[in-house]
Amino acid sequence: MKHVPNSVFGNGLAVLLAGMVLVSVALPRDLQAEETKLEETVASEDLPDLKTLDGHFPFDVPESREQWESRAEQLRTRVAMATGLHPMLPRPPIQATIHSVVKRDGFQVEKVYFESLPGHFVTGLLFRPAGESLSRGLNADGKRPGVLNPHGHGGRMMRNDADRMKALIANGDELYMESGSLPKLARCATLARMGCVAFIYDMVGYADSVQLGYEFAHRRHETREEEVVPAGSDPELFFSTPADARLQSILGLQTYNALRSFDFLASLGDVDPNRLAVTGGSGGGTQTILLDALEPRIMASFPNGMVSTSMQGGCACENACLLRIGTGNVELAALMAPKPMGMTAADDWTIKMMSDGYPELKQLYSMMGQSENVLCESVVQFKHNYNYVTRRIMYGWMNEHLGLGLETPIVETDFPAITDEEGAVWDDEHPAPTQRGPQHEKSVLSWWDQQSERLLADCLGQSATAAGFDETIRPALATLFDLPLPETSGVSVKFSEPVQHESGATVVSGVVVDRARRREIPIQKWIAKSAQDVSPPTTVLWVQATAQESTGEPEWSAALADQLEQSKVLIVIDIASMPTDAEAGKQRTNPQPRRASAAFTYGYNRPLPATRCGDVLAVISAFQNSPGDVTLVAPQGAAAYALPAAAIAGPFLTEAVIDVNGFRFADLRHQDDESFVPGIVKYGDVDALAAWRAPYALTIHDSSDEAWATAKAIYQTRDASDQVQWRASE
Known part of the structure; x- marks a missing residue:
């Protein structure tokens, strides 16, 4: 198993990763042609409004029945999870x-x-x-x-x-x-x-x-x-x-x-x-x-x-x-297809159904050979009724x-x-x-x-089995963090001119453009003063969760300095500078009269860790065609999104090194916390996220390895116990 230097998490762990040559590549070869000067306007600085229950929720009908059936399975999992019924609660006589x-x-x-x-x-x-x-x-x-x-x-x-x-x-x-x-x-x-x-x-x-x-x-x-x-x-x-x-x-x-x-x-x-x-x-x-x-x-x-x-x-x-992240009532109603389903359109929020919603339902039912099994009649002469x-x-x-x-x-x-x-x-x-x-x-x-604890007994903890985890926990986590690793053709890299940092290092600012999500993720290419012009075997992606308040740049810390000295070149994923339009340490929430329910924000919008997870995945994808290995390193403060990103990336990361440092979702006290993810405690917290990465190489830094029963069990069931390690956080 290959490791990166652990100086980022303290000198006491350096022995684990000693003797390795860790130098980042300059740029993936297929992206060199797209290395252009950084544009003045960064799209991700213009945050879209949070979606509310009064938004527009169109139903895009898949092209084939097979695609719909796959989508329908995902939606049923989403509905069951959102209602607290995944797995289903007991229903005795x-x-x-x-x-x-x-x-x-x-x-x-x-x-x-x-x-x-x-x-x-x-x-x-x-x-x-x-x-x-x-x-x-x-x-x-x-x-x-x-x-x-x-x-x-x-x-x-x-x-x-x-x-x-x-x-x-x-x-x-x-x-x-x-x-x-x-x-x-x-x-x-x-x-x-x-x-x-x-x-x-x-x-x-x-x-x-x-x-x-x-x-x-x-x-x-x-x-x-x-x-x-x-x-x-x-x-x-x-x-x-x-x-x-x-x-x-x-x-x-x-x-x-x-x-x-x-x-x-x-x-x-x-x-x-x-x-x-x-x-x-x-x-x-x-x-x-x-x-x-x-x-x-x-x-x-x-x-x-x-x-x-x-x-x-x-x-x-x-x-x-x-419940309605990436979907809406028309698509959820379509889960009835191809069985008979009728409704009406009235002079209320359903008034446009005859032209926006019903045609799509008719299209789906027709594709399934049961066009006569769906009906919407217009009674728009009446109010809601x-x-x-x-x-x-x-x-x-x-x-x-x-x-x-x-x-x-x-x-x-x-x-x-x-x-x-x-x-x-x-x-x-x-x-x-x-x-x-x-x-x-x-x-x-x-x-x-x-x-829930009883129903998840074979999915989480020491008794977790691969079958139980894969059947229940894996689809649940994939719903919570529902942004996949983008295709490499869907991402590109843009860099600006290099500048000298006061430390002597050279810094090249840039962005990774995720075209599907219309996001630009800030990155910096840090080149150590002592770097040699050699072809490096490993790309080290460093997740930067904090920034210097005065400059907004990644915080120049002893950890970053130590890592840069060993790796010579780092690609820093500058999550800290991504706009959140909220107070420090908090997520954006919908300012509505019904604000007291988290559902009015997180029922329609991904929580911030899921969005940040997607950002990390976009950068991982952008550097996939680099020669040699790609390693993800996440210091303290990034576990909520770095762990799921490492799991979703799977074999596209040679290794992930995550400093959890005692972080647990269960300890969060408010829905506005920047690390809050609804449902994650039910489905195993950080332990399950680590297990989700199995069987691929993972090093966890934490105060103790005693709380990682699920990860240990799942790595063992996949004959990959040697691929996961725990080290003490400094």
Whole structure:
């Protein structure tokens, strides 16, 4: 195994790398023609605005079905990770309580509650056919379709008053004063009258979901005092930095509740497991999109009001870190393809769907040979809605794709509105749970941590196996740091005129141009005063994480001086001078009213370490055609992005030498920290990043080697234990 001198990390390690000739190449031969004078304007100095939920999220359809299937696999991993469900949390058989039948003409309503996880209850209403509807929807086994109904904001018991109803009826939104006053229950009632079993469950904080409050889950604008993380503590609360580092969110809990509600519906004895569907509007449309991505048993879907290239969901319960980086709701909805999926375009953020979004979905479905399985109808005469007109479109869609065989069009009929008492799940005989608020949060997150630790037992730590690591951790890390090593044809190098440094060294400033990302990464070619004009065997890439405040140039330190004296020539990757448009040591964040949730920044934008990782990879690619070896050296302060860059580069680096110096992502106390990466703690922290590089040569400098169980295990399973070494940081 080949090593570079370790004087950069202290003289005590020099023995390890003694006797080696380490001199950098001047320039890769294929880039010499592109060595031009540095232009005045550096593109990366003009930072683009951070993407927000109100941006544009186009769907670029891949050229082939094979390309789409590969992309779809990546997206499903992203959705599962963002919701905290990679790997999937346990979904044992549901033990539900069903009670108190409420009868109406053609259907009946039953009240339901069950534990989605120990101590956390999901509540809702179950609609079944009754009377003359009993003969509809049956298959040969006497079973019916099941339709899950995420209700969206407003709650399942959202009630329009008389004045509102008169306006809706006059406008054509609704037909009836009574049933139309509860539009979310009206669709469940009509589905039951069509012969389906329909279940509408409570979103977190709505109606009978009382353990976490509505304001907390859906109207969050400020950080709670108890979320502030003092050093050495872990609050185990939603929206805290430790929770984000483990991808635990209200969206994740709500998605898990939705999956458990689907499990409940599918488990009912009168439900046909081959005819299961989901439909929701607005926030319920967001849940429908996510359910379609995660639950393969869904056979038909109607995600209304949220499939759009525009606004992606304004509530904290619709956003999670990682979810929409490089993607958006239209592409996420496309994960349903080629199974039937319908929707509408209204006078809201979906208004452009007929020309931007739906054509692309149609193109994808056509490529998959099922063009008739996707539908978007324009109802732009109405504002944001799941009104009677939209519901009627949905009824026809479900009638066709659930094989109900009913005459069309299907028209709603009126019924006496369900009263608040009739719709209440909790009563004297079925009391509401008493554990609520922060104490309940701690209970939920503690269970979540325990389950994740158990599920990752064969992926992380001393028991890690290559199979477990490759199946779960590797795709997770590839999602967190999702910028690949660029093709050499996509990068180039530009240098300015050389200048003399006060140390006597010659410095040539330059940039590596990453054309695909429109980034220019500052580099310096440092040539020692004692350098000889020889053809060197090794290119040494030095990651510079700090800069002199007065000049903005790489900090002239004893470490850099020692390394330069031994290597004679260094290519310094000047990460420190890259603009971040934030305070020192912090990342840029979206200045929105909903700023208190990290998801509004990191749900749409890569964290800074992922961007910096991409910058390092661009430089590695730029020097790939250099004669001899290429080695990456990262002194203190660069581990958060140098480790993943070394892992992604793999065999394109002869060796990586990283000074971790006690850094752990788990120790970060705020989401704005420049090293914060959502999810990285769940997936093994720096230990897993080191394991990700196996079987290629890696030297880690740290205060101890005891915390690197995963790296040791994975290097061993790949018969490469001799390729990884640990040395003490100075």
